[in-house]
Amino acid sequence: MxxxxxxxxxxxxxxxxxxxxxxxxxxxDADTTVYQTQLKALNGSSASGSVWVSVHGTEATVTENVTGLPASFNGAAYPHVQHIHIGAMGMCPDASADTNGDGVVSVTEGAPHYGKIAQTLTTSGDTSPATATDLKLAPGGATIDYKRTFTLSAETVSALKAGTASIVVHGLDPATLSPAAKAAKSDIVPSLPLAATSPALCGELSVSQMGAMPNGAPETGVTPAARTTTxxxxxxxxxxxxxxxxxxxxxxxxxxxxxxxxxxx
The missing domain is CATH 1.20.58 (Methane Monooxygenase Hydroxylase; Chain G, domain 1)
Known part of the structure; x- marks a missing residue:
């Protein structure tokens, strides 16, 4: 026995x-939801990219791979401020949102579609709307491989679950704009030109059908950051x-x- x-x-x-x-x-896995979007070009931008937002409770890991953005601005790396937007239709605008006819959908013209800023995708420090236009904290250059983990507001979590959250990446090449738009000041930071704050890319976040961030490169051809250790x-x-x-x-x-x-x- x-x-x-x-x-x-x-x-x-x-x-x-x-x-x-x-x-x-x-x-x-049961407690984590991954949201994903393929970023679409706005305002004649030649950029493209993908974003994944992996949410566990109120903690989010944002992984972004973008290429084709303007590389420099005033002799330095072009700072591309970018945000998670909520509180509206959760949609990206098209050219019809250009109400003043200057050929550019500005931040305020696009806001009825994608809403207000809920989180700022900064390289360090604060990720609240308070840093929305802080150029020193913005990812920069033509190609951005961004990965950061931070705490979401309850409002942002609710918008993600409701399917009304969007990602907007700002910063256009002034040379591609009409003379009127090229000479115009930003509608949200008058000390900057309109090109600096106008949307270059936008994507509507929805639950990923893959259930997790992929191993391989997304359609942009940029290799995404490695998956979590778990x-x-x-x-x-x-x-x-x-x-x-x-x-x-x-x-x-x-x-x-x-x-x-x-x-x-």
């Missing part, structure tokens, strides 16, 4: 190890647990063969 109990214990312990190894990943570790954990299970089964088979030989002897 003792030998039989020992034989049965090995696979039972292995199955227990498998269940314990898998449990943390399953719990994490996600990447899962296959290894399961493989280790599977190895324990196989080893347990092998031990059972070996012991049975030894018992059979002794019975024959």
């Amino acid at each position: 003792k030998r039989t109990s020992a034989l049965l214990a090995a696979p039972a312990l292995a199955l227990g190890a498998l269940a314990l190894a898998a449990a943390p990943a399953q719990a994490h 996600t990447d570790a899962t296959p290894g954990i399961l493989a280790s647990a599977g190895g324990v299970l196989v080893a347990g089964a092998a031990a059972v088979g070996l012991n049975r063969r030894r018992a059979a030989r002794k019975a024959q002897d």
Whole structure:
């Protein structure tokens, strides 16, 4: 009886190890929602990109890959302020939103579609609307590979769940604008030109059908940042647990063969 109990214990312990190894990943996945969007060009911009927002409670990890933005502004890297917008239709405007006819959909002209600023995608520090036009904290340059984890407001979480949140990336090449728009001042920061704050890209966030950020490169051709440690570790954990299970089964088979030989002897 003792030998039989020992034989049965090995696979039972292995199955227990498998269940314990898998449990943390399953719990994490169940509590995390990934929102995604393919950014669309606005105002004649030649840029494109993708954004993923992985939300766990009120904590979000935003991963953004963008290419084709204006590279420089006044001799320095072009600061592209960008935000999560909420509180309106959750839509990106088209050219018909240009009410003054200057050929540019400005921030205020686009606001009825995508709403107010809820979170600012800064490179460090504050992510509230207070840093909405802080050029020193904005990602910059023609290509942006952005990844940052920060706390969302309750209002932002609600908008994401309702499907009314959008991402807007600002900053146009002045050379592509009409003479009137090129000479105009920003409608939200008069000390800046209109090009600096007008939308270049916009995307409507919705729940990703993939359920997680992808391993491969998005359509922009820019390789996204690596997935979280929890996600990447899962296959290894399961493989280790599977190895324990196989080893347990092998031990059972070996012991049975030894018992059979002794019975024959």
